[in-house]
Amino acid sequence: MSTPAIAARLASTRRRSDRIGDRALVGLTAGASIAIIALIGLIIYDIVDKASPAMSHFGLAFLGHTTWNGFTQFGAGAMIFGTVVTSFGALVIAGPLGIAIGLFLSLLSTSRIAAVIGPLVELLAAVPSVIIGLWGIVVLDPVMRTTIQPALSTVLGWIPIFAKPAIGYAGSGIFTAIIILAIMALPIIAAITRDLFLTVPRELKDGALALGATQWEMIRGVVLSSMRPGIASACILGLARALGEAIAVVQVIGNVFQITPSLFNNGNTLAANIALKGIENNTHLETASIFYLAAVLLVIELLVNLAAQGIVRRYRLADVTSGSGKKPARPTSTTTPIAVTAAKD
Amino acid sequence: MAAIDYARPLTPSGNLRRRRAMDRLMRYGCTLAAIIAVGILVLFIEAIVQRGASVISWSFLTENPNESFGFHTAVGGIGNAIIGSAVICAIATVIAMPIGVLIALFLSEFATPRIANPVRLALDLLYGLPSIVLAIFVYGALVYGVGQSGFDASLALAMIMIPLIARTTGESLSLVPQELRDASHALGISRWRTTLGMTIPSALGGIVTGTVLAVARAAGETAPMLLLTSYANNPVTTGFNPFGPLNNIPYDIFNFSEEGGPTNIAKSWGAALVLIAFVLIANIVARALHARSRRMITR
Numbered sequence: 001m002s003t004p005a006i007a008a009r010l011a012s013t014r015r016r017s018d019r020i021g022d023r024a025l026v027g028l029t030a031g032a033s034i035a036i037i038a039l040i041g042l043i044i045y046d047i048v049d050k051a052s053p054a055m056s057h058f059g060l061a062f063l064g065h066t067t068w069n070g071f072t073q074f075g076a077g078a079m080i081f082g083t084v085v086t087s088f089g090a091l092v093i094a095g096p097l098g099i100a101i102g103l104f105l106s107l108l109s110t111s112r113i114a115a116v117i118g119p120l121v122e123l124l125a126a127v128p129s130v131i132i133g134l135w136g137i138v139v140l141d142p143v144m145r146t147t148i149q150p151a152l153s154t155v156l157g158w159i160p161i162f163a164k165p166a167i168g169y170a171g172s173g174i175f176t177a178i179i180i181l182a183i184m185a186l187p188i189i190a191a192i193t194r195d196l197f198l199t200v201p202r203e204l205k206d207g208a209l210a211l212g213a214t215q216w217e218m219i220r221g222v223v224l225s226s227m228r229p230g231i232a233s234a235c236i237l238g239l240a241r242a243l244g245e246a247i248a249v250v251q252v253i254g255n256v257f258q259i260t261p262s263l264f265n266n267g268n269t270l271a272a273n274i275a276l277k278g279i280e281n282n283t284h285l286e287t288a289s290i291f292y293l294a295a296v297l298l299v300i301e302l303l304v305n306l307a308a309q310g311i312v313r314r315y316r317l318a319d320v321t322s323g324s325g326k327k328p329a330r331p332t333s334t335t336t337p338i339a340v341t342a343a344k345d
Numbered sequence: 346m347a348a349i350d351y352a353r354p355l356t357p358s359g360n361l362r363r364r365r366a367m368d369r370l371m372r373y374g375c376t377l378a379a380i381i382a383v384g385i386l387v388l389f390i391e392a393i394v395q396r397g398a399s400v401i402s403w404s405f406l407t408e409n410p411n412e413s414f415g416f417h418t419a420v421g422g423i424g425n426a427i428i429g430s431a432v433i434c435a436i437a438t439v440i441a442m443p444i445g446v447l448i449a450l451f452l453s454e455f456a457t458p459r460i461a462n463p464v465r466l467a468l469d470l471l472y473g474l475p476s477i478v479l480a481i482f483v484y485g486a487l488v489y490g491v492g493q494s495g496f497d498a499s500l501a502l503a504m505i506m507i508p509l510i511a512r513t514t515g516e517s518l519s520l521v522p523q524e525l526r527d528a529s530h531a532l533g534i535s536r537w538r539t540t541l542g543m544t545i546p547s548a549l550g551g552i553v554t555g556t557v558l559a560v561a562r563a564a565g566e567t568a569p570m571l572l573l574t575s576y577a578n579n580p581v582t583t584g585f586n587p588f589g590p591l592n593n594i595p596y597d598i599f600n601f602s603e604e605g606g607p608t609n610i611a612k613s614w615g616a617a618l619v620l621i622a623f624v625l626i627a628n629i630v631a632r633a634l635h636a637r638s639r640r641m642i643t644r
Contacts, residue, residue, distance in 0.1 A: 018535035025537040029451030032444050033460075036507065037467040043474070043482045050485040100378035108375050117379050119632065124386045126628050128565025130595050131393065131617045134602045138610060139392055183385055190382065214368035237473075244475020247567040247599060271477045271568075278481060278572045287489065294481045298474070305473035309466065 044298065051295045054288035062292055068257045068273075074289035076296055078257040082267035083297075086174060086249065087242035089263070090181035094242075095235050097182075098189025102234075103219060105190070106197035107205075118194065125187035133251030136180045141171030141252065149175070149264050165264035175263035177253040181245055185238035192234035196227050229315040236308040244301055246271035270297045390621070397618030400611050406619070410597075410612075423616050429591030433495045433574065434564055436587055437502035442556050444503075445510030446545075452511075453518040454540060472508035479504050480569040493574050495591035501569035506559035513558065517551020517638060518544065550638020554631045561627035565620060567595040575600075594620050 048055075054062065054074065065075020101121060105114045149169065156162040165173065200223050208218040224231070246269075254266025255276055270293050277290050357365055405422035448468065452461050483501045488494075521544055529539040545552075574590045594616050601613035 018537070021537035022535055025450075025540060026455050029447045029455055030460075032447035033451045033456070033464040035444070036448060036471065037463055039504070040467050040470055043479070046486055047478070047482055050489075097378045097381065100375040101382055104375040104379040108372055109379070117383060120386055121379070121382045123625065123628060124382060124389075126561060126565075126624055127386070127389055128567065128595060128620060128624060130565065130567040130598045130602075131389070131621060134598055134613055134617055135389055135392055137602055138396075138614075139388075186382060186385075214364050216368040216371040217364065219371070240473055244477060246475065246477035247571070251599070251602060271475055274477050274481055275568050275571055278484060279575055291481065291485060294478055298478050301474055301478065302470065305470055308473075309469060 044302075047291055047294050047298055051288055051291035054285060054292040055295075057285065058289075058292070062289070063296065066257060066259060068289075070286065071283070072285075074286060074292075076270065076293055078259050079268050079270045079273050079293065080296070081259045082174065082253065083243060083269040083271070083300075085263075085267070086177045086181055086253070086269055087239055089174075089178035090185050090242040091235060091239050093178065093182035094185040094189055094238055098186050098234070098238065099193050099224075099231060101186070101190035102193030102197055103223070105194040107219060107223065108215070118191075121187050121190050124183070125191070129184065129245060129248040130251075132180055132183060133248030136176060136248060136252040137172070140176060140179065143171070144173075144176050144264075145169060145171035153264070160261035161263050163262040163264075165262055169264060172252050172254045172266065173264050174253060174267040177249050177267070177269070178263065180248050180252055181242040184245060184248070185242050188241055189234050189238040192237060193227075193231060196230040196234065197223055200226060229311050233308040233311040233315075236304055236311070240301060240304045240308070243304065244271050244297065245269075246275040250276050270294075270300075393614060393617050393621050396611070397614035397616075400615030401618060405612075405615055410592075421612075423594060423597050423612070423619065426592045426594045426597040426616065427619070428585065429495060429574075430564060430593040430595070432585060432587055433498050433502065433570075433591055433593055434560055436496060436499035437506055437563055438556060438560055440499065441503040441506035441510055441559065442552075445507045445555070445559075446514050446552055448507070448511045449514035449518055450540065450545075453515055454536075454544065468508045468511055471504060472512075475568075476501070476505055476566050477568040477572075480572040483569070484572045488573055493590040495574045495587040495589070495593075498569050498573040498591070498593070499587065501573060502563040502566060505566060505569075506556075506563050509559040509562060510552070510555040513555025514548060514552045517548040517554070520551075520639065521547045548638075550634055554635045554638065557627050557631040557634065561624045561631070564627075565595055565624055567599050570596040571599065 058065070058074065062075055063080060064077045065073065066077040066081075067073045067075050068078070105118050105121070109117065149165065149171075152162045153164045157164060204222050204226070205218055208222045209215070213221065249269050249272040253268060253272060255268050255272065256266035257268055258265065260267070274290055274293050274297070277286065282290070356362075402422075406427065407424045408422035409425045410421040410423070448464065452464060456464065479501050483497050483504075487497050487500070525543055525547065526539060529543050530536075534542075570593050574593065575596050597616045598613050598620065601609040601616070
């Protein structure tokens with residue numbers, strides 16, 4: 001065979017294999033990507049589908065009912081109350097603390113100290129929630145019972161949320177769950193706000209300092225005010241973490257269906273009750289009701305996550321359209337940086 | 346106008362003094378917040394090591410829980426839980442790693458922004474969904490009316506791992522210089538050969554980092570284990586079969602702590618020590634790998 005013929009044959013085989021190879025690779029990657037979109041759809045469809053018997057039986061009144069008797073009457077009211085109180089309570093504690101840590105790591109400490117403290121804060125996010133729950137039962141509960149609750153009830157007992165708990169208070173309850181959830185949301189908020197604050201342009205910070213502002217005035221006037229949307233989305237992501245936590249809450253909240261003003265009483269949350277009741281042998285209606293709870297939680301989580309995404313997207317748009325033509329020094333991460341791998345159940 | 350006291354030292358007064366005090370207060374406050382966060386981590390580790398170390402022994406790590414009348418007695422260990430966790434996580438990794446890498450490849454190499462945006466959103470949403478929701482989804486789809494299995498738990502863990510692996514892989518793919526791809530194309534090498542022969546090997550560090558982090562995260566997930574593979578202690582066996590329920594470490598910790606009693610709580614701490622040691626070591630390894638691969642790519 002002549003050399004040109006061989007060359008021509010080689011070229012044609014290469015083209016064929018390349019054509020197949022290129023198509024196969026693009027097809028595989030596109031297939032996996034479409035599958036992930038389909039999975040989100042399937043999760044929503046399947047949970048709502050499994051919940052439909054309870055939805056048609058109870059309707060929207062399910063959301064307001066506070067009874068869960070295991071036979072005929074199921075309602076999510078007490079759990080929605082518990083979920084909202086515990087996760088917003090956690091946000092009240094973890095939000096300011098997390099932002100403060102973000103400020104410390106990005107602006108106030110030396111880079112050498114930040115290189116040590118930063119990873120440690122991120123490691124806190126890696127502690128599995130079941131271990132935090134175990135710590136809550138064994139270590140935190142007794143401290144709550146002997147120290148924190150008496151102190152708060154004595155000083156602030158006139159406020160209903162700090163009123164004395166029912167007799168037999170063992171340390172577990174809504175306030176304990178709030179502390180546990182705050183510990184889980186804290187590293188998420190800290191890591192995101194730190195990355196956010198690192199993107200503030202140096203000229204702005206230096207400008208404020210050159211005008212005679214103290215460091216705190218620079219932070220308040222330049223950093224915090226310009227990063228408000230990002231801080232909001234960081235807090236929302238921390239909130240999302242607290243809303244969906246199941247295991248550690250089961251361990252410390254006491255699992256009682258009630259709506260009480262005092263944070264020292266037992267309570268329940270959506271996620272915790274799904275975990276707790278999901279493993280029992282249930283009637284058909286109770287199983288459907290558990291899926292109804294899951295559907296409520298799913299809707300809340302999707303809305304909260306979309307809100308965080310939406311804020312970041314709009315904010316980025318504003319950043320691009322502001323005409324400064326400058327990209328941030330480090331890309332703003334909408335979600336947790338890779339090192340933060342919080343256990344999330 | 347007040348007379349000027351020339352002998353007075355040059356210290357801030359009045360308004361400036363107040364501003365300085367405020368500044369100091371806030372800076373100390375931020376430092377204190379960081380100390381609190383590190384302090385909590387130290388408290389956790391101290392509690393786990395102090396209470397768990399005395400429980401750890403060779404027999405604790407290798408023997409199965411010894412059940413009598415349905416309660417765990419002092420004897421027995423978490424041997425089957427370690428094996429079960431390893432099997433479940435291994436299967437989850439085998440499922441999640443290729444899918445995560447493929448999605449990252451699609452996003453960085455092939456997708457137009459119009460297709461990439463919904464995929465990114467889906468990944469972020471999957472990342473944001475609580476594991477209890479993923480667990481109850483798998484429960485409804487595969488377990489309800491059928492029975493639990495370790496494989497079901499692996500599927501739920503894979504859903505947790507995919508976004509993590511895809512994100513870390515994507516970050517490291519974005520660090521591969523565009524010049525390398527251009528050079529490969531200029532040599533007439535097709536896209537798939539470029540991708541498999543050049544892009545993926547360059548980003549391998551990121552892929553491994555993401556996988557290690559995802560495994561560390563999945564190993565501690567409890568909600569999927571509780572719903573999908575928790576009846577394992579009944580009967581107590583050393584199981585390798587993922588199509589039956591498998592015991593696992595997170596469930597052991599949860600179960601012992603819920604049953605209560607000094608011996609169970611002690612075993613809970615022992616299992617917690619095993620789990621936290623694995624998670625911390627995996628995180629440190631991933632961090633080292635991450636730094637190394639960044640250096641190798643950006644050199």
